[in-house]
Amino acid sequence: MSNTQSNDSLRELNAKLLAEIGELRKKFAEIKVENDELKDKNTEIPELRRKFAEIETERTELKAKIAELLKQGVEENKRRDAENAELKIRIEELEKNKADSSAENVRRDVEITEIKAEIVKLRDNNEENKELTFLQSDNISKEMVSGNGKNNNTIDSNNNTMNSNTSEAPFGNIQVSDSVVDQLNNEVGRAVTSGDAPSDNANTESLEDKETDGFLDEVHKKKISDEIRERKREEKLHRESIAQDSLISRNIKTVPSGNDQSHVTSKTEVSVEQDDDMIPGESLDENQIVEQGLIHELCSSISPEDNVSSTEIISSCVSLENLISGSAQHLSYLFETAIKSSQQEILDWYNYSFEFESKVDALMADGRIKDKTARSMIYKEMKPFLPTKITQANLRKKTHRARKHLMLFGENGIGLDKIKLVSYSATEISKLTNAQIQNVIDQSI
Numbered sequence: 001m002s003n004t005q006s007n008d009s010l011r012e013l014n015a016k017l018l019a020e021i022g023e024l025r026k027k028f029a030e031i032k033v034e035n036d037e038l039k040d041k042n043t044e045i046p047e048l049r050r051k052f053a054e055i056e057t058e059r060t061e062l063k064a065k066i067a068e069l070l071k072q073g074v075e076e077n078k079r080r081d082a083e084n085a086e087l088k089i090r091i092e093e094l095e096k097n098k099a100d101s102s103a104e105n106v107r108r109d110v111e112i113t114e115i116k117a118e119i120v121k122l123r124d125n126n127e128e129n130k131e132l133t134f135l136q137s138d139n140i141s142k143e144m145v146s147g148n149g150k151n152n153n154t155i156d157s158n159n160n161t162m163n164s165n166t167s168e169a170p171f172g173n174i175q176v177s178d179s180v181v182d183q184l185n186n187e188v189g190r191a192v193t194s195g196d197a198p199s200d201n202a203n204t205e206s207l208e209d210k211e212t213d214g215f216l217d218e219v220h221k222k223k224i225s226d227e228i229r230e231r232k233r234e235e236k237l238h239r240e241s242i243a244q245d246s247l248i249s250r251n252i253k254t255v256p257s258g259n260d261q262s263h264v265t266s267k268t269e270v271s272v273e274q275d276d277d278m279i280p281g282e283s284l285d286e287n288q289i290v291e292q293g294l295i296h297e298l299c300s301s302i303s304p305e306d307n308v309s310s311t312e313i314i315s316s317c318v319s320l321e322n323l324i325s326g327s328a329q330h331l332s333y334l335f336e337t338a339i340k341s342s343q344q345e346i347l348d349w350y351n352y353s354f355e356f357e358s359k360v361d362a363l364m365a366d367g368r369i370k371d372k373t374a375r376s377m378i379y380k381e382m383k384p385f386l387p388t389k390i391t392q393a394n395l396r397k398k399t400h401r402a403r404k405h406l407m408l409f410g411e412n413g414i415g416l417d418k419i420k421l422v423s424y425s426a427t428e429i430s431k432l433t434n435a436q437i438q439n440v441i442d443q444s445i
Helices: 002-146 151-167 178-195 207-252 281-299 310-317 328-363 371-385 392-409 416-421 426-430 434-444
Strands: none
Touching: 002 392, 281 416, 281 426, 281 434, 328 371, 328 392, 328 416, 328 426, 371 392, 392 416, 392 426, 392 434
């Protein structure tokens, strides 16, 4: 009986064990499935890592490209700003040249007006000579009819009179350019043609008188043209001689370089930077003309008349409203006003450069700030108060050019009182090199 119970308990225990074994096998199968899935996932991890590495590489390359593009954008903006500054300067120069051309056209109009006045005088002289010739020929004919044997002497004396009257016809001390000479010849030709218009009385002139008149007209016209061309040739030779003498003196003379000079506000000298821009050939010729012109003007002493402007003289004689447009008085007033405006501009640039350099020296006084840094600081302080079209590069360039006025008229220059003698513009002076400025100072002191 006991054995039967033991067998039953063993069977129950065996059944439980079999059930647990089945559960374990089921769990083992699930674990195996999960393990297989994990193995599959583990095989995907290296691929994912490789893709991640590629993505990181692409990201790094994109960052480098973005940085390069930003750098290029900054450089492009700087280049465009520089080009815009150059274009603005070029536009200003073109506008100035346009104004100069307008002034030149006005001057030529004045010259042409004066020439026309002289042509009218010549035409009047030609008409008088023709009337005189007609009367003389009439007298000669009468004398020949009356049997007077002195007709040959009369003809000679008449011809001499005509030649003296023609050669002494005033033309004035008009200085005109070669471009006006041809126009003068045309005007003279038209005047002679109009003066030679035949009339009823001219039909009575003899063939010899007509030939004499034509010959005298041609001689007089040629004389006028020759005088004008000779005057222009002498002026050109004079200018070339001045320029050549300047070059010779500059080669013989030792001129200090721009880096040999320094500037302080009241006790030290004016600092001069070396010119960092090359001057083309045409500008060099123009600068030489300005240089020699300044030397010529500054070598002349200040007369008492220089202290009284022509505008004051004009205003004391007649008011501006009463001046006739185009008259000599009105033109003189405008000319004097332009000269004074140019001199005031030079003085303004001198004062600006003087105060700017004084501020630079004040910033550099403790020795911790360098010259370039001090100037950049001042530029940044000035920029908010200037028009937006004035870039920092343009401001730096104009400040550098203004130092030419400080060098020329400053403490070690020729002095501010000499500004009254200068007729050249501030722009023309600022384009001179440091060596040319120093040469003007040496020649003028």
